Amino acid sequence: MPDPSRDGPGLDFAALLRIISNWRWLILGAIALGIVGSIVVTLLTTPIYRSWVTLEVSPPTVEIMDEQSRERTASGINNWDYVITQVGLLSSRSIAQRAAQDLNLANNPEFVGKGGDAASRLSLAAAKVAGGLNVEVPEEGQLIKYSFDAESPQLSAAIANQIAESFINSNLQRRYEASAYARNFLERQIARTRTDLEKSERQLVAYAQAQGIISTGGGEDGRSNGDTNSLQGESLIALNRALAEATARRVAAEGAYRSGVAVGVTSDVNASTQLLRQSRAALEAEYQDKRTLMKPDHPDMVSLRSRIDELDRQISREASRATSGRTNTLLAEFRGAQAAENALRGRVAGLKGAVLDLRGRSIKYTILQREVDTNRSLYDALLQRYKEVGVAGGVGTSPVSIVDRADLPGGPYKPNLLLNLLMGLGLGLAGGLAAAVALEYLYDTIKTRDDVRNKLGLACLGAIPKTLGQESFIEELKDPRSIVSEAYSAVVASLRFSTEEGLPKSMLVTSTRSGEGKSSSALAVAQNFARRGVSVLLVDGDLRKPAFKAASDKVGLTRLLTGEEESARSHVVPTQFSDLWLMPSGPLPPNPADLLSTGRFQEILSEVTSQFDIVIVDAPPVAGLADALLLASVVGNIMLVIESGKTRHKAALEALRMLGGSGAHILGAVLTKSKEDLGGYGYKAYGYGALDRKRTEILMIPHEAGH
Template structure:
């Protein structure tokens, strides 16, 4: 049977690894170095899978809490009311005009939302609905004021107002454990809110009217005083104004008697000056023209007679000579007419010049007289102007008080009319109806929150425990935390046969895993797998003896002669037929190993047992005798596998590693702490040994990640036990 397994194992190669992946030192970094990585989903899944029962337990607790909260929570009902808010408008009507005033405000909606949430409104609702007398609502403890205070607090606490993002609709709700009470209070809040608005408007109008009445009385007194001061000063200074001028204009000099006289004289002076200019122009023109126009008018008859005689003279000249008596008589008559015309012209021109000169002198005299009067009034007006400065100040004060008084009267009338015809800016769109089902508790929401909360809490607790439990668990931990190559991962599964049975079966998950480790060892050094290999761990019971046996058996199945040395002189793991021979005897003598090596039940596999338990193992190993034993073993066997004590706490493993030259560290997944594994690595490296890598045992890591999808792995060395290896005494 053993030979058959060995023949099967000679050519068995379940895995193929790239050469560069196992080049010595290719994955080795200083122990403790931690490279930076991004989000590792595989590590997250590994943590969740490792603590899956914890996560599921917390998840179940969250679901139970959600269901329990749903069962224990009092059922609450919510009633909704919708209000429409419009800017208030006030119509002001009188006999002459009709005016519509609209109040607009950007924060009108926010103001209404704030008023809905006010405690004053809540107290009004409690009073209107007599909630203080409802024992189911406020209880029976305390006096009336205390119950009213509790009722107000309950109304305010159950009210929720939703401010609109756009539009003019405000929705609010009230929550109660009674559906009828929820609808009753919600509608009471709506009605009370509208009543409060109307009362505030009325109170505001009443206050404004009262305030305006006070201001009007005060302004009236000021107006009367200013008017008295004005009249007193005018009387004292003798200032008389005939008119007050146009409304809103300042009084001028023309409003006084002196001013009006000066204006009239100025106007008369201007007219006299114009008359004088016209008379002077007419006189100058008459002098230049010589009175031709008036002379022509006065001598027109003479000139007509002369023209008649000249015409007769010309007619007779054709028949008579100028010396004829008739002709001479006509000439004499014509000459006489010329003398008369010249005389008349001279008389007319002289009379006209005299008349125009008189008119000119009269106009000039009137102008000079008026000019003198104007000059006299100017001084009087200038004196009046100086005395009118105070008068004008008093007059402006009177006008100001009168304008303020008129404005207050007008505003008072407007408020009186507006306060009586104004409308409420709030209307009820939808009144509250009795809710048919509670809105709280929401069983599905509570279960969802419990599920999500339990899942998150479970995963968080799992990661917290995983962080607190700082152990080596995965290949990545070996590479990142220890800076060493991971030679393989030995799975762990409960309920399977013992280790020897699994190792006997080359197709078992454990055998497959150790075959992968063996393949990795072939590329751990430039010369291939080391001839002598020390197998050790940081702590006891991590699977180092099992790993040493598994490697030795794997080498043996491939046809190589293998010697398994049990060098744990304190707690040996392998038992032979007799305990009187072994490594202890060889360390204290110069005997050959042939007398102490025993053949095992496995083909090609021999055992050098520990022998008697020595009281001073470290002293025996420090002599250097073990190096001679190891050299002799290398001469007789193809492979030598050394089972060493743990590396921490004692110096045995350090001495053995220095003699072996190559060592493999066995780490139990999820048990060996990171600092312990790092310390073990450092102690081995300090001995000068070539640490070929780390083998991870008893791993619960997902098999599908590493090619073992068809297997569920068994347990490796869950507890310390002796392995009986002897079948017969080996020949010398």
């Protein structure tokens, strides 16, 4: 036999639907209770009004001309971190306390009630303001939305707006306090740096006076740039520049004197003798013109020649005089330039020594000058930072501004009747389902074919539906088309394949407890076999509370067990069903278990199995009795009857273990009174003796005997 305990109860969709169908009235009741509860809660809840405010948060920026500071201002502020920080500040206790103080809520009896001192009322007001504030954290952007809940629409809007005002004022005050501290710190640093700067400047001036160093301040920002800022240095530079110019003039004069004289003299001679040469040219032309008419010794010709010769002498004298003047001028210019160059060269040589001496004495001066420059740079930087702090601490540059102020709410935010009804419906449904599932598994019974297979590890031979008709069980069996008859036909078909040989020769029908329909199932199976032409003997093996009644009490199993010489055939009576015979239980013995423990029942069973095609034994329930186990050890094949929704899982497992210990083969289980398609399972603990008063006896006599 397979291990029936390998699987526990499971909950799948089909099982859930079945549970809902079975416990539908419980679930509907829980839903109704949830809806009624939501209505009651809505009526008893004080209305709460909600007002919304939208704020815009912009990280502060300061316009700074310094390049390094501007880069720090542009990249050092994370907008998201700043917005999240503002959300945390808005939700802080200090903002709630400030809003309560600004609105004087501590003295508002509608808000904090009466009684208590001023400090306790203020603390209570701040706590209520903080409790009614709901801030939404923005996923992106710089807009912060928050709401405030109050029992009065006016209070809701007023407190929501005041929280915004208090938040902005708190930001401004915090920035002002931070900038004031920074300003005080910078003022102290500036005073200390100013003292150091003044001290270093006095040391520099005293050393310069002692050493006779005069700085002209020609460097950048008035700072010394070496020798060029001293008088000697500047004079040396000027003389060097003048010496270079004098050398250039001397070189030009010498060149003009030595190589450019000819060009310059010829030009002067031509200029001074130009008129004389013009006159000579005119006389020479006249002489040549008259030469064609006169001879050279003609007085006119001689007169013209003499005049021409005189002009040649004048031209020669004038050229000589012009040449001599030009040469003297060039020589004088050359000598003057050379003298000036030599004088400047001497001055430069003298100043070089003075500058070299000044350089040796200016080493300490340079050190002092560098200290002055350092202190001046620190002083300028502190002043610049002081200006920045002053700009950043301005009260007109709040990073928070109000976008939408709170208006009076048009209606209460809570209670929401529709939402409460939906919540009540959901809670009722969830509670009903939970209760149904809990009850279903608290009373863990066998209900479906799957339970038989999964929980007990048995083959389900069939499921017999529970009928609601008025016809008797016998009448339903007589009708082959009835639901019960069709269901048992399926059981009979399954029994034909329950063993390796096919249909078993003998079969025991039992159940876990009484009232599960085992006797009815035994009769129905026997009647179905008989209807198919199989000779069937139905043995009523329940010697305590027999289910089948014959016409006479003189025959039955009890008499066979107590009388060993009697034939079993003599205690078999016909029934109203063709091919179906009955061996009743007979008179009730005082000791059924003792009778069944003898070997007599084995002899009786061997006799009747040889005379009938199949013998079906209706045995007592297994729970609390040894009769079924004794009968099972003899019969060998068992069909277990289980009442759907009544038989407990653990009880059925215990019955299977007991039957398995008898060595019998369990063919399978039949599920009776099944409600798989009808819904609704109940539970009621029945004992075997509890049904004694309600037990229905089935009269098994032929029609002729009934008349």
